[in-house]
Amino acid sequence: MANMSMTKNPMPEQEPLVRNKNFDExxxxxxxxxxxxxxxxxxxxxxxxxxxGCPVNVRIPEFxxxxxxxxxxxxxxxxxxTNSLPAVCGRVCxxxxxxxxxxxxxxxxxxxxxxxxxxxxxxxxxxxxxxNAKVEKxxxxxxxxxxxxxxxxxLTCAGDLARMGYEVTVFELFHKPGGVLVYGIPEFRLxxxxxxxxxxxxxxxxxxxxxxxxxxxxxxxxxxLTEEGFEAVFLxxxxxxxxxxxIPGENLLGVYSANxxxxxxxxxxxYRDDYDTPIKHHKRVAVVGAxxxxxxxxxxxxxxxxxxxxxxxxxxxxxxxxxxxxVHHALEEEVEFQLLTNPxxxxxxxxxxxxxIECIRMELGEPDEKGRRRPVPVPDSNxxxxxxxxxxxxxxxxxxxxxxxxxxLEADKHGCLIADEKGKTTREGVYAGxxxxxxxxTVILAMGAGKTAAVAIDEYIKAKNA
Amino acid sequence: MFPIVSKRPLNEAGxxxxxxxxxxxxxxxxxxxxxxxxxxxxxxxxxxxxIADYDREAGTVTIMVQPVGQTTRMLEMMEPxxxxxxFVGPMGKPTRIADQKRVCVVGGGxxxxxxxxxxxxxxxxxxxxxxxxxxxxxxxxxxxxxxxEHTTNLYICTDDGSYGEKCFGNAKLQQLIxxxxxxxxxxxxxxxxxxxxxxxxxxxxxIKTICSLCPIMIDASGMCGGCRVTVGGETKFACVDGPExxxxxxxxxxxxxxxxxxxxxxxxxxxxxxxxTGGVRHG
Numbered sequence: 001m002a003n004m005s006m007t008k009n010p011m012p013e014q015e016p017l018v019r020n021k022n023f024d025e026x027x028x029x030x031x032x033x034x035x036x037x038x039x040x041x042x043x044x045x046x047x048x049x050x051x052x053g054c055p056v057n058v059r060i061p062e063f064x065x066x067x068x069x070x071x072x073x074x075x076x077x078x079x080x081x082t083n084s085l086p087a088v089c090g091r092v093c094x095x096x097x098x099x100x101x102x103x104x105x106x107x108x109x110x111x112x113x114x115x116x117x118x119x120x121x122x123x124x125x126x127x128x129x130x131x132n133a134k135v136e137k138x139x140x141x142x143x144x145x146x147x148x149x150x151x152x153x154x155l156t157c158a159g160d161l162a163r164m165g166y167e168v169t170v171f172e173l174f175h176k177p178g179g180v181l182v183y184g185i186p187e188f189r190l191x192x193x194x195x196x197x198x199x200x201x202x203x204x205x206x207x208x209x210x211x212x213x214x215x216x217x218x219x220x221x222x223x224x225l226t227e228e229g230f231e232a233v234f235l236x237x238x239x240x241x242x243x244x245x246x247i248p249g250e251n252l253l254g255v256y257s258a259n260x261x262x263x264x265x266x267x268x269x270x271y272r273d274d275y276d277t278p279i280k281h282h283k284r285v286a287v288v289g290a291x292x293x294x295x296x297x298x299x300x301x302x303x304x305x306x307x308x309x310x311x312x313x314x315x316x317x318x319x320x321x322x323x324x325x326x327v328h329h330a331l332e333e334e335v336e337f338q339l340l341t342n343p344x345x346x347x348x349x350x351x352x353x354x355x356x357i358e359c360i361r362m363e364l365g366e367p368d369e370k371g372r373r374r375p376v377p378v379p380d381s382n383x384x385x386x387x388x389x390x391x392x393x394x395x396x397x398x399x400x401x402x403x404x405x406x407x408x409l410e411a412d413k414h415g416c417l418i419a420d421e422k423g424k425t426t427r428e429g430v431y432a433g434x435x436x437x438x439x440x441x442t443v444i445l446a447m448g449a450g451k452t453a454a455v456a457i458d459e460y461i462k463a464k465n466a
Numbered sequence: 467m468f469p470i471v472s473k474r475p476l477n478e479a480g481x482x483x484x485x486x487x488x489x490x491x492x493x494x495x496x497x498x499x500x501x502x503x504x505x506x507x508x509x510x511x512x513x514x515x516x517i518a519d520y521d522r523e524a525g526t527v528t529i530m531v532q533p534v535g536q537t538t539r540m541l542e543m544m545e546p547x548x549x550x551x552x553f554v555g556p557m558g559k560p561t562r563i564a565d566q567k568r569v570c571v572v573g574g575g576x577x578x579x580x581x582x583x584x585x586x587x588x589x590x591x592x593x594x595x596x597x598x599x600x601x602x603x604x605x606x607x608x609x610x611x612x613x614x615e616h617t618t619n620l621y622i623c624t625d626d627g628s629y630g631e632k633c634f635g636n637a638k639l640q641q642l643i644x645x646x647x648x649x650x651x652x653x654x655x656x657x658x659x660x661x662x663x664x665x666x667x668x669x670x671x672x673i674k675t676i677c678s679l680c681p682i683m684i685d686a687s688g689m690c691g692g693c694r695v696t697v698g699g700e701t702k703f704a705c706v707d708g709p710e711x712x713x714x715x716x717x718x719x720x721x722x723x724x725x726x727x728x729x730x731x732x733x734x735x736x737x738x739x740x741x742x743t744g745g746v747r748h749g
């Protein structure tokens with residue numbers, strides 16, 4: 001008999017006013033008892049919508065049934081048969097728009113806590129699996145594939161190709177692999193030890209990871225395909241180029257891109273005394289934008305000791321694009337929302353330091369082509385928010401380096417690489433996926449694209465050698 | 467890891483030190499004007515430094531460093547055989563060495579370490595190169611022999627007259643221009659204020675003037691945007707759009723302010739190192 005509780009088992013969490021002063025993980029994870037109780041809420045639908053709602057088609061009812069039986073390792077094996085990064089996805093996927101968004105239990109009451117259970121089985125496995133257990137290295141098929149970028153798209157593509165027997169080398173520009181998982185998403189939402197664990201897992205399967213490698217400058221994509229001997233290349237180079245508002249005063253001291261602010265904190269660990277990278281501890285901070293990155297930046301600013309942190313967003317609460325949980329956590333941590341507000345000018349003192357931002361009130365007008373109501377300025381509604389820092393979290397676009405240095409690789413007017421539904425680009429032997437193709441999106445969509453491209457690369461190499 | 471192959475001071479005062487680093491991937495394709503990012507160890511910051519020279523066969527890259535910041539001071543304590551955690555590049559666009567016939571390269575102090583490889587690049591491409599190398603005093607002069615070998619004319623000047631001519635670099639440049647030398651391009655590297663004033667010197671003569679900038683940056687691949695500079699009213703990222711820009715178009719005052727953003731913090735960090743461990747850290 002299913003557990004008919006209308007609500008999810010709540011996630012144990014650090015207290016809001018404690019956690020907004022540290023960088024430890026916010027959500028503490030289910031106990032085995034909670035996991036079993038939650039898993040029992042699944043009705044085991046014959047035609048599970050959740051599976052089709054998942055970009056990598058995790059066999060959700062099957063793994064939930066194993067959790068309900070207390071067979072956690074078996075549950076883990078089911079999850080990893082289609083998802084190579086479950087500990088990551090369980091933490092950062094927007095489940096409310098995917099598996100949980102279509103869950104039948106969500107029609108009356110709350111949907112299944114799929115994300116929480118996915119995280120649970122991944123963490124349980126990491127804690128209980130035999131660390132000395134030999135990972136089966138797949139038999140090499142002798143074909144080499146290069147993966148550019150070690151974010152979610154690249155790691156997934158590399159993992160899937162390695163399982164098929166390919167000799168995969170992942171090239172990463174930074175000194176640590178993980179892409180946005182290490183430079184973008186903060187420790188309190190995704191501990192970096194988890195990312196490192198996933199990368200170690202890939203290495204154990206034979207995937208080579210080359211950090212400090214600037215593809216496009218030190219080695220071109222052409223070099224990879226010719227002198228380096230790779231038969232195909234997957235570009236999972238992400239969307240690294242930050243957007244700014246383009247308003248006066250944006251080069252004043254104390255204006256950052258969210259990329260810069262978050263990279264200092266997450267990758268360079270500037271918040272820790274024992275790391276050299278400097279960071280300012282601002283007192284009053286405005287974060288412009290309301291996506292997940294904006295929430296991350298706002299919550300980091302709070303943790304660095306800011307007294308006031310504002311999310312400044314030109315639309316209303318209903319339009320906020322961040323995951324619900326992130327918004328909820330940000331509010332709990334005393335981040336304030338200035339909605340229907342748009343900055344028009346950054347104000348500075350005589351030395352060039354930010355002292356405030358002049359904003360204008362907005363109201364929602366007619367829906368735009370995406371169906372979102374377009375914000376329009378309210379005349380004469382200007383006012384000033386006093387801050388000493390402004391962080392632009394307005395989205396990012398793909399880095400131009402690869403398309404500038406690779407002949408035949410085409411991009412659209414937004415700089416996104418052109419690729420078909422299988423990830424095939426306009427250049428033979430070159431595949432792409434994730435934010436490099438879509439522009440800034442989610443970890444799981446990037447992973448889905450990495451998986452699809454791995455299949456396409458396999459077909460391409462087989463056909464070529466047939 | 468990237469081993470230090472050799473290390474030597476470039477002047478009596480030891481204000482600039484040359485390091486040859488084993489970094490085959492960088493050495494393979496780097497060109498004059500490009501830079502690298504280095505990180506000393508797990509705890510280090512990412513620091514951009516211009517490539518001073520390279521040896522493709524030996525797989526080495528040369529950098530010249532003035533130990534003033536936290537990282538460069540710690541680097542000073544490292545010896546041949548020690549390894550750097552990271553040495554990434556080449557970053558940035560190379561210097562445009564193309565159809566110029568005669569150029570003047572102006573280096574200010576340690577800036578000569580950056581302008582020398584560019585002068586050499588021009589010279590080896592058959593372009594006539596006048597080089598003005600300005601220093602505060604004799605004891606900090608660097609690379610005299612190398613510059614002399616790779617330029618058509620070398621003019622050394624010192625602020626105090628202790629070596630070469632007693633004048634500032636921009637005064638010497640002005641004198642050369644007024645004496646009738648025609649330059650297709652003037653290339654300037656040095657402290658920001660020196661570049662600002664030297665660029666002002668060439669402006670009335672309407673000579674194309676290129677400056678190599680080194681703002682604060684983290685990734686050097688266009689990701690952080692920390693290195694943004696205003697050039698001709700537009701925001702540019704020095705790491706990918708530069709590092710070289712039209713010196714007459716750069717908003718120097720903004721750049722000078724932006725580059726000093728963390729200066730106070732670093733002073734504190736310096737004290738911190740000295741008091742506790744004398745620079746040795748983490749065991």
